[in-house]
Amino acid sequence: MTAGVILEVKNLGLQFRGRYRFLRGRAPNVKALDSVSFSLGRGDTLAVIGESGSGKTSLLRAVMGLLPPCEGDIELWGKSVKSMSAGERSETRRRCGYVLQDPYSSLPPTMSVMDAVTEPWNLVNRGRGKREEGLSRARSLLLEMKLPEDLWSSRVRYSLSGGQRQRVAVARALILEPEILLCDEPTAMQDISTRGEVIEVLQRRVDAGMAMMLVTHDLFLARRAARRGIVLNKGMIADAGDTEQLLRNPTHEYTRALVAALPRI
Numbered sequence: 196m197t198a199g200v201i202l203e204v205k206n207l208g209l210q211f212r213g214r215y216r217f218l219r220g221r222a223p224n225v226k227a228l229d230s231v232s233f234s235l236g237r238g239d240t241l242a243v244i245g246e247s248g249s250g251k252t253s254l255l256r257a258v259m260g261l262l263p264p265c266e267g268d269i270e271l272w273g274k275s276v277k278s279m280s281a282g283e284r285s286e287t288r289r290r291c292g293y294v295l296q297d298p299y300s301s302l303p304p305t306m307s308v309m310d311a312v313t314e315p316w317n318l319v320n321r322g323r324g325k326r327e328e329g330l331s332r333a334r335s336l337l338l339e340m341k342l343p344e345d346l347w348s349s350r351v352r353y354s355l356s357g358g359q360r361q362r363v364a365v366a367r368a369l370i371l372e373p374e375i376l377l378c379d380e381p382t383a384m385q386d387i388s389t390r391g392e393v394i395e396v397l398q399r400r401v402d403a404g405m406a407m408m409l410v411t412h413d414l415f416l417a418r419r420a421a422r423r424g425i426v427l428n429k430g431m432i433a434d435a436g437d438t439e440q441l442l443r444n445p446t447h448e449y450t451r452a453l454v455a456a457l458p459r460i
């Protein structure tokens with residue numbers, strides 16, 4: 196591992212087993228990822244771009260350790276996820292932040308906003324008398340995310356819009372100051388102005404050394420937030436490089452089709 200590298204994905208392959216269909220036998224397996232390789236270091240952002248169904252979420256879930264790789268390997272801080280002990284795995288999880296694609300299912304629905312944001316902090320610092328510090332971190336994160344103060348004690352399930360929930364999910368992912376943030380369409384439910392605010396919050400962390408893997412189907416967002424990007428097509432890397440270059444001068448046929456499909460003003 197070269198110095199500063201946090202995540203290394205090597206020739207990753209992933210298959211989903213075909214579901215059993217009544218009287219018609221098992222459906223064929225779905226190859227979600229094939230020979231995917233990239234690395235990510237301190238202060239780096241990598242955009243993972245691709246159309247719906249191209250394998251972006253599967254890639255993120257594999258890096259989170261929720262889907263075991265069928266082929267290849269994933270290394271975090273130089274250690275293969277395959278050979279980690281349970282203790283190493285939970286220590287690694289603590290150093291990573293996650294923002295899942297669906298803020299409806301990824302947040303504890305009956306908790307208040309404040310409790311949802313402080314929960315990871317309280318779990319890690321249980322019995323250390325640090326509750327007050329967790330609350331003050333959550334307050335400053337929610338202010339930074341521009342979530343109106345009158346919503347802080349509301350329940351996540353009943354009183355928040357999709358975009359507001361997403362901002363709560365980002366605050367929750369940042370409270371433990373992760374060294375790497377894995378986020379899946381973190382601004383899909385934001386409008387243009389709040390999207391900029393969320394990206395700025397993330398960018399400040401990246402400037403301070405956090406690594407970020409940003410899954411998005413939005414090429415403009417990819418260019419704004421990340422210097423490098425990979426383009427997935429049917430689970431394979433179809434194109435990779437500088438995001439500005441990918442958007443302005445796409446050389447690969449698939450990227451050209453994605454760029455051609457962008458709305459123009």
Ligand SMILES: Nc1ncnc2c1ncn2[C@@H]1O[C@H](COP(=O)(O)OP(=O)(O)OP(=O)(O)O)[C@@H](O)[C@H]1O
Binds near residue numbers: 226247248250254
């Ligand atoms: N649990 C699963 N079981 C079987 N197939 C799956 C499962 N999860 C995903 N797939 C399949 O894997 C492929 C990639 O799905 P994935 O969710 O990674 O796409 P995506 O790029 O994140 O799409 P989107 O932009 O719509 O979120 C799809 O063909 C999908 O049908």
Ligand SMILES: [Mg+2]
Binds near residue numbers: 252253
């Ligand atoms: Mg997805």
